[in-house]
Amino acid sequence: MSTDEPVGVVSAAGEPWGSLEHLQAERDPGGRDGLVLVTLDLADRRNAMTEPMTRSWREVMRSLKDDGSVRAVVVTGSGSAFCAGGDFSWLGATPDADVPALRERMMAFYRAWLSVLDVPVPVVAAVNGAAIGAGLAVALACDIRVAADDARLAVPFTSLGLHPGMATTALLRRAAGDTLARDMLLAGRALRGSEAVASGLMSRSVPRERVLGTALDIAVDVAAAAPVATSLTKAALGPGGPATVAQALEWEGLAQPVTLAMDDLVEGLAAARERRPPQFRRR
Numbered sequence: 001m002s003t004d005e006p007v008g009v010v011s012a013a014g015e016p017w018g019s020l021e022h023l024q025a026e027r028d029p030g031g032r033d034g035l036v037l038v039t040l041d042l043a044d045r046r047n048a049m050t051e052p053m054t055r056s057w058r059e060v061m062r063s064l065k066d067d068g069s070v071r072a073v074v075v076t077g078s079g080s081a082f083c084a085g086g087d088f089s090w091l092g093a094t095p096d097a098d099v100p101a102l103r104e105r106m107m108a109f110y111r112a113w114l115s116v117l118d119v120p121v122p123v124v125a126a127v128n129g130a131a132i133g134a135g136l137a138v139a140l141a142c143d144i145r146v147a148a149d150d151a152r153l154a155v156p157f158t159s160l161g162l163h164p165g166m167a168t169t170a171l172l173r174r175a176a177g178d179t180l181a182r183d184m185l186l187a188g189r190a191l192r193g194s195e196a197v198a199s200g201l202m203s204r205s206v207p208r209e210r211v212l213g214t215a216l217d218i219a220v221d222v223a224a225a226a227p228v229a230t231s232l233t234k235a236a237l238g239p240g241g242p243a244t245v246a247q248a249l250e251w252e253g254l255a256q257p258v259t260l261a262m263d264d265l266v267e268g269l270a271a272a273r274e275r276r277p278p279q280f281r282r283r
Helices: 051-065 099-118 134-140 168-176 178-186 208-224 227-237 245-260 263-274
Strands: 007-010 016-020 023-027 035-040 072-077 081-083 123-127 130-132 144-148 152-154 204-206
Touching (some): 051 099, 072 081, 123 134, 130 134, 227 245, 227 263
Parallel strands (some): 123 144
Antiparallel strands (some): 007 016
């Protein structure tokens, strides 16, 4: 699937997202309405985050943020890897680089990739192979993570002489707790997908050939739920959501009445009584 030629894709409004490099984006994959499949597409470099890929990712995430027709997003990698992390070949070549300039460059890179956190619908990571460093951070920024049983998951920043980046120190602790985060970031522990589920690092683990299909099935289930209720729930579960029981009650005391006043609730209750799939209309 990988190609060095720009590939155009179509947005929800039928307008081209533009020429995407090292990235593919597909609406309604396999006829699954309301889904978008985003594929990191540089298989011969294990989907390392090149500058062209970063620009393409930023453009697609920006579009998804404002696309009311999208119900769920799936992110995966082409070839045998999910993502080998940042394309940092330029770092070693600039030993005398100015620290403020490096910081500015890295912050722009981090913000571009972590813009997936701003997508208002659930994002499912299909971790089809190795997810290393910043590549694992992108998976951790997704809401649900399906990993290949044999996928290698690691954050070897310090062994390369780097401080961790891409908010890994926060994302790892949020997903798997302080103990495992320290083990991976300080001692360089690497996990396989099959052992990462117990810690919460990954949501599910399946054989490699089933990863994308499982992630798409999960996204279909997400897309079938009431969209406003789903988006509000994602916001509550996100980094900026309520952190205590008291804060959760305050949030829910506002968010639940919003959904109680919607026609989608009437439809959901009717569908449950009539034992049929609901037809939610975001109203």
